[in-house]
Amino acid sequence: MPDPLEPGDPERIGEFWLSGRLGAGGQGVVYDAYGPDGARVAVKVLHGAQESPKELQAMAAEARAAQRVASFCTARILQVRLEPPRPYIVSEHIDGLSLQAAVRGTGDRPERRFTGDDLHRLGIGIATALTAIHRAKVVHRDLKPGNVLLGPDGPRLIDFGIARVLDTRSATQSGFAGTLPYMAPEVYAGRPAGAEADVFAWGAIMVFAATGEHAFKGFTLPEIAHRVRTHEPDLDALPGTLRPLVAAALAKDPMARPPASAVLSALTRDPRDDSGDPADLVAAGAAQAGLHARWEPGDPALGKIAEDAYASLAPAMQALVPEVFLRFAVPGEDGSLATRPVPADELFDRQDAAESQALRHVVEAFGSLLLLSGGQFVLTRPAVLRAWPRLRGWLEAERDGLRAHHRIRQAARTWAEHGHRRADVLSGAHFEDALRWAGSGTRAQSLNRVERGLLDASHRARMTQSRRRRAVAGVLAVTAAVALLASAWAVRAQRTGSQERDIAASQQLAAQSRQFTGTPGTAALLAAAAQRIHETPESRAALLDVVTRPDRGALSEYRPNPVTVGAGGQRLALGNDDGTVAVWDLKTREQVGSPLRLLADAEFKKDLHVSVALSPDGRTLAAAGSRGNPPDGTTPLAQVNKGMVRLWDLNTRKPLGDLPVPYPSSVTFAPDGKTVTVIGADGAGLWNTQTRQRIRQVPFPPSFSYRPMSEHSSDAAVISSDGKIVAFGQASGLQTWNLTTGRQRAPIPTQANAVALAPHGRTAAVWDKHTVWLWNTVTRRRLAARIPLKDPRRLVFTPDGKSLLVGTDMWDVATGARAGTVNAGTADEVLAGAFADAETLVTVSGDDSSQKKNAVRLWNVKVHQPDPRPLVPAGSEPLQPGPSLNGRALAVLNPSVGTDIAYWLWNTGTRARTAGPIAPPPNALAGGTAIAAAPDGKALASGDTYGQIFLWSNNRWTGPFKGGPGVTINTMAFSPDGRYLATGGGTRTETATPVANGKVQLWDVRTGRPIADLGDSPQEVSSLAFSPDGHTLAAGVGATVRLWDTATHRELGTLNNPSGPVSALAFTADGKTLATGADRTISLWDTGTRQSRGAPITGHGGKVASLAFDASGRMLASGGDDRTALLWDVISHRQLGAPLTGHTGAVTALAFENQTLTTTDVAATVRRWNTAMPANPTAAACAIAGRPLTRAEWSRHVPSDIPYQNICPKKGDQE
Template sequence: MVGGVPGAVGGYRLVRLLGSGGQGSVYLGTDGGAGRVAVKILHEGAAANADAMRRFLREVEVARRVAPFCTARVLDAGVHEGRPYIVSEYVPGDSLEALVRRDGPRAGGGLHRLAVTTSSALAAIHRAGIVHRDFKPANVILGPEGPVVIDFGIARALDQAGTRTAAVGTPAYMAPEQFGQEPVTRAADIFAWAGTIVYAATGHRPFPGDTLPALLHSILNGSPDVSGLPDPLREIVLRCLSKDPLARPTAEELHTLLSGHPPAAVQETRPATVAVEGHPAQHTPVPGAAGAAWAGSAGPEVPTRVSREVVERGGRRRWIPVVAGAAVALVAVALFAWPEGKPSAGPAAAPTFGQPARAPVLGHGNDIRSVAAGTVDGTPVAATGSDDQTVRLWNLTTGEAAGPVLRGHTGWVRSVAFGSLRSAPVVVSASDDDTVRVWNPTDGSTIGVYSGHDGDVKAVATGEYDRRPVVVSAGADASIHIWALEDRKQLVKLTGHEGTVWAAALTELDGAPFVVSAGEDGTVRLWDVRAAVELASLTGHEGPVRALSLTVVNGKPVAVTGGDDGTIRVWDLNARRQDGAPLTGHNGTVWSVSTAVLQDRHIIISGGEDHTARIWDTTTREPLGAPFRGHTDRVWSVTSSDLTGTPLALTASRDTTLRLWSLAR
């Protein structure tokens, strides 16, 4: 692993991280012929048993049959150390989501081509018997040869592998039926396609809502906001956003509406009538090949505030409830275990960069010293460690508690991290009680306790050493320990710092394992793990170095540090020297730094004594926007998450709150 990037997976050499999301991490890789590929390593393990593995590979094989025009070809799949991976054609370019955020909405011929091309891709996907299930702007890449749709078939493959227990998709683009017990059909992709086109043309989603309950209420009961779409595209999109899946066109029909001719001779069949209580059955004819481009009509809108619908599906009549008003809260409880209560009174604009994504998260009775982001049972969560001696889990979507309180430490909890043990998530914590604990976040049980430090343990991280999951810990005894996560044996002990080690992390340089650490003695040190020796002591900070994060920028492994001198510094680990001038702006100690990739831009998140969090461009070293203000005391810890569909910065403070900030631009 180099800078957090695995060396190779399934015969593909991984070059650099392209991005991470709710399903997994995507890396740029090369095959044996030096061709470039995208390798997606999924969070969830499909190799629990042979049957699950066969189902997973079978579904990926189906995805490989999709015609390659307008889609990124699926090339290969397998399992690497308990985690499934999928290899596809690498398409250089920005996602539609990133492009619109950066350059603004599409218009004119560009919008027309986008609509036609993506509808053609969707038709090809459907002809292969696949439902995409997660069609959205982030899954449309604007490549050098035009728009390309990616990630089709992955959601179904995960389902067949038995690794999903909740609804699949990105809520802002999910169809109403995906929030209930109805089968997910190709019609859900049509709904998502329409939402994607609305975003492309306007820069906003068709259904507003800054919380899931508000968003659900809007999707199930509200009318879509298609203002800004040109006619007749607006009428086509409205038809695709019908609450009733049977009122939406098929992908083949959609392509005909947009281009005037079908993409292929194969036509899909669908029931002919939709009967709604109090309204006659409707049948909307589909224009044939002679129809003009952008031709078509949305037809009568299906009412949404009715008590029930009768739908004929293959000759069988079924009653489908339509949720209205405050009843959406009941649906939320059933599907996502949200707290009881009504949704927000009306739609609200999605928060933009630097705005709070929700109200502060409360629950700890003392300082929150550390925060980490991960997933538990498919739910995006944050783990927080506090001076109240507990570790707590929070649902990043709702802000509510996401599991039992983890109790057992008898001192302040200084640091927390997520790891994986036998393909299951674990939480690791370090405390001033001189111990490191490993927890099962599902039931709150203690998996193991490490007690090799002679003093407070200030930092903990997870990683991989000799193909084994490990825990790295550091503390007041000036030592760094590497422990096997499986059997809790100490593998390596590193000493040399003069004073407390405040942070440590494991990485790889040229295929060999290394530890980078930061300490009270004002140094950043680089260690050869196999030889258990120090290789370099980097100086530049004036005073203790409190924070450390590792990343890769332009293929170069770097460390980012923050300290008592109020500066943030970037270090070239290959050259073993400081890279450029320090970043300044905080008034007082920089207590925490974290690195992330935001819309293909490498960023640094920092938190300080001055009660602020700040975002920096790693390449230009310039701040992005104004400081994030809201905490009433020092910011002890920062991290990021893009697992909810919206990029977030998470900040934990001495004021006992956890705050979530939007990084959407």
Template sequence: MREQLGAADSRQAGPYRLVAALGRGGMGRVFLGRSRGGRLVAVKVVDEALAGDEEFRRRFAQATQEARRVGGFYTAQVVDADPDADPPWLASAYVPGPSLDEAVRAHGPLPYQAVQVLGSGLAEGLAAIHTAQLVHGGLKPSNVILADDGPRITDFALARALDAAHPSMTVSAEHGAFMSPEAARGQHAGPGSDVFSLAGVLVFAATGHGPFAGGVGAEVLHRIVNAEPDLTGVPDPLAGLLAACLAKNPEQRPSLGHLLQQLAPGDGQGAGQDTGWLPPPVAAMVDGQRTVPSANPMRRRAFLAGGVAAAAAVAVPVGIWLSSGSGSSDGKGASGSGSKGGGSAEEKPAGPKLTPTETIDIGKTDASIHLAYSPDGKQLAIGLKSSVTLWDSASRSKIATLTPKAEGLLAHCVAFGGDGLLALGYLKAPARDNDFQMGAGGVTVWDTASRKEIAALSAPAKGSSLYPMQSVAFSPDGKLLAGARSGPRDSFGEVPLWDVRSGRKVKDLVVGAGKGSSMNAVRSVAFSPDGRILAAGYGGELKGGVVLFDTSSWSPIATLPLNDTDAFGVTTVAFAPDGRTLAGTFGGIALWDVAARKLTARIGAAADQIQSMAISPDGSAVAGAGGGHAVAGHIALWDLASHKEIVSVPAGRSGVGDVVFHPDGRTLATAYTNAKMLSTVQLWTVE
């Protein structure tokens, strides 16, 4: 639970200002902190006794380096650490919500559907950890955080650092209760050990007690090694699966791939139909942790009280909620933080308003959805898990479903090109259980007139790639297709280029060779309107930037660095219609003068979590969307010339994904998950 800092508590850990105490773990205390750019993080500060142990410091340094390789949606990403500090500390993404231990002890066991969602999320999170060649080694209810959009795993790799440095240290009661038999015996604990611990955590979630409860200390370890698990109270659909996971022999336990297949909620299940995946009392605990202490409370975006997701989901005109200030340039490339100071609605520039006009319900999906309008505006493409649906923009009716010939693809982005071409960027799913190739991606291209697949463009994994195809863009003449993805080891990422019609690879543009890590990737690509420049937004680990390439030679002509970003760097890039301004999202929105190669404004801050945006076809406004976790979902419009916010509206239970303008500029399409945890495309009239 969050508490105010005491008089003896430090107020700083490296670059992070500590604002509250979150709790205590096996290595030290955990604090809520803010980065210099306003990003919220959870900072674990090591106790003095361990900080003075050189062997522990060595193991801690190794573990933190390993932990930063871990990606995935269901892990709390490690973003920074300093094992040489006094005391050492580690910062990870802050996830508002109680631990599973806190939630169950406060409100009792979770309902079956919530346990199902919990299990599938934790299995996917562990798969991401195993992909990084790591084993968690200490999964337990206290390091599972319950967020409104799914669980998060914390403390991966760190438990092993403590055990390795101090093998004789007494095992905590909680850790011991969820330890695997091989770990209890002091034997090698591989990925199967995490499967055993996962099953124990799910038993606790479903019943309020662990599978080997009823003893303490050595007695619990003896029961884990020799006794059968107590599955009393576990719902029948789960009991058999969890019993298999709790087999004494790790070779007899099912794989994570099998668990994901068995636990993945079907349509209409899992996340719940009315109040999200968490029961109302636990959801209230999540909401109670959204309020963040701050020395400057006006930095946070303030919305009027009310049902945020419900207000955005209706398809009738609603009142627009205006905020009262904006970021503005200081003439030196920096600007205001997006704070909503003491201004009023009258100070805003005259401009468009947003009115929700129609909702396209996609239903229950287990992946985010992606949007693109055709150049003529007649079709809206919606990228789903492994296909693309085409919708008639006028009638709002579905006209086709395009499915790649290759199987096992997970969509990540869509884009239209000239001559009716449509591209889907994807991640290639594993061919067998536990064979996660996080960097194996590619692009499928269709001719939308004939509905025929005309190209299958592959981008095999390189080095320690963690991120697949993040973005795709056609050149203005429609001949070339650029992608955005992870790159070779120790780079910032890579831009693969193909000749669309022939499928021939033209070039692989490596960004930041020798300067990056496995957490970096090129996140976004865009061609200038005249086709002479290709912009590649990259980043990771709270910093990034944009590299500009000359398309005649494919040589880099400028690098536009950007510090104090969110964890992913620059996630979207777009040129204004006249090509003079380049915009990029970094949590806020950055604007550059293309000719001068100069940052002219930063709209908002990384803490606003804006990760998608679009520039209006007439070049007058930029729309940004984001939120989730620490910030409510929202959509906003800013005047591109003055950088002042025009309008802001709430949207999405867990933040907003893609945002795209119709070519006529009168409609804005956004993608988000609504209050019922169903995927939704909301259409807004811009007037």
């Protein structure tokens, strides 16, 4: 558990509630905290009073640079607020022990030493994080075991991004900042520390992890400094593969140390370092950073502690828990909450002695969260108000009741302290409100003896001032209310607490599910369990998040080391390096029988070459295997015949026979399952699977070098997936044969070092000189598409032949455009891949390291992937896009077609150009600064820097409209019916002194006349949006949103955006919710009450540039300056799935149409994404996991008072 808060610690920092202290030092204090939605975070509060404005500004710049660091192996920075007097930084919470705690042991956890593969992976994880932050020009400067957390998906680095600026001055008496045994020699010498100091700390951490001792031990600063500068630590405990790297990292001369990228390149055995793409190297490191040993969770979440205490109580006492905790909450007039101490007599002084005793038991059960001091109870961890889902629900349900009870409570204390004076009783509206609340049968709070006495006295006072008839009626009302109050706790005790318990457990499991994104099987099971126990917005969002990610998990229980894979008939065949073949059921994720023996096991496993194939119905297995390469001598191949091709009947698991092929390397079934094609040392042969007779043989071309086990062979032989076409690639060209006819096609003159054939064999992908080229094997013509690829990798066509998988990236064959990715932080080299169906890809991946077993992973290549053919409008950049409100049309302004400006109109669905090039308006004074397409795609509007507004329709321009703002047009939007055009003004830039005029105007599109000047502002208008019915117009003006009724032109109100200038707007289909975008933040608003709907949503790494709701209003899409689009569950405010990537610039426009999302970027490139959700998300999650949650997992994650459930029953099982 975190240390308790100390006197003087705040209970909240910004929107985050504090739970305890995680640590403190010269830079500040780190708190365990919880956000408004209960998400756990770490908040570092800096000693802001000690910083100058210039230092704080520099710190802000560096922290924001650190925000751009990929979160592969770091704790993501969520928020930076460095304004005095209390600057702070919020980062992601990582569930796991620190390396310091794991090595030294904590509580009942024993000490641990890292060895072998886990030590290697630990080094990779830390080196990956250093490479990433050094790329962002950030130096950690306090790297130590305590700043390395062992998360569920590997080590994560924390507390980086500000140390370099903070430590430019003395942070301690010694003049040094950091942890002494991990500070580099140059720091002790007084020189500034750079990235080399982080590498030194990496080396010292590796020694500590392996030995449990500091590399440079000492008791005093001089002693430690002397050892750091002169001592060479003992590295004998490190494995031989790590020892040279650690020694180099601990070099006394910083210039002699390798950079972090070189350390990472050596650890991953990846040739990429600073000379290549650093992003690829970081991704490769992240994929290998997961620890093999079982992950150990860190301190339990505050919500789980509270829920366990609640579950320990009997149902009658559980009903009193709200009464205890709601008394600590004080509502503010602005809807905020604060906490208060609760006097013991206020809590326990009850009319019913049994109720008082029950309350004492409740307080004892929550002893870790409640502290009695000076006769008052205080919350030791105020964050429980947000961290505990059950309490969060009570607070929301009792929002109005909290105010009523608080007024009664204050009045009762005053009445009691003043001797029960009649002048202090409640009267008028206050008494009416109190009586109304007290008589409500739905409240979760009850009155104590003094509070009930106040109500009685208030009523008696009212009786003396009222007529008898009214008094009698009042007596009856109060008598009923007081009677109800007296028995309220007993009534509540009779209510079942199971529903509240289940809701809290569901919310807790949903939150845990998101901690396991690196292990989708576990994430899917926890999300399914949350939904089964009780459906909540959080459980639904967790489910949708799981099923919208491409990663479908790994065969975690796979024991041999796989090297190849085949698929067919809902089965997988995996060839292993021990000469066996295992068959798995894809649906159940279970192995079918024991592995089948193909070849005898051997000590040297790397000389094995194996290929496996399954017939389309999954009933027959063909496996080809050999060891080594054919001899170079003159020995006849028929006499060598090293290896075999064997067929099995998988129903009987008996061999059907062997095919006499020497040194076989590839085997493929035909679609009818009656023939197989085999490549061996004597060429390619077509065989009958029933008779096991050869039908046709095709020899290798002259001078072809058949070396299947050579990594440096320049010749390649491949078979199309339908088994009909075989291709031989050489430096001299590419030859293809049709095995069914025995005819050779004319050779293609291209160097072919790596080759893949589309299923039909008519398209070949050929790698040559850092590029993959696509060729038509029939016409011998090279297609226009080209795919950049530095090194040859496994190439796999999709079953329809329209896309090519290169590593884990998908590319469109027709255009060569990147069409998505199945990479979920796993960047190992794909050694083999096979499609089980049109959606499911199975890969075998690894790092070619003998220390690591290859992984078998499953991917869905369709979910949330873009249409493989984006719309890329013609024209030289820069292009300016202007989409329609419905996303079906796109207007494009190209300012540099030759010497003239040109406009275009495109249909985003068909990718057809509907108009253009269109010359600019003949009387325009300047180029366009804002454009928009009409909803029907038949017209466009353009505005310029002089405030001129033009309309193109029916093949001609009209305008400029009279009455424009006279300043730059920043933004414009058509109404949904296309009848109106709204425009927003900006700054007059042609004058010596720029003047902002944020005028919002409404125009009649048919006549070009102004309908209304809706508003003026000294700030620019940045965004506009019509409600879907066209009745409301929203304008982003500075940090506010102004709303108008378009019929009456009356202003409806103003929303004050808490996150700064508004950059994007979107309405739900019913117009009841408005989304606003700002810097890294999205806010949701109720347009009726003009109140915010929950806490702001964060996730983008820059400004939110566009927003759109789907038709249901339950999904929100956002586009950002960070070149990504994100999907959100509106109810829970949770992100759904992985970011949608592929755009090369800011995503400036979004629109939903049915289950398709259209996105547009600053280059006017349009992508369309499949955002369909499964009809049964729980079943889809269970399919991802392929198994139920075990009883051991259930007891680990689910509260103990909820009995075990089979959340993923098999067909025929009882629920």
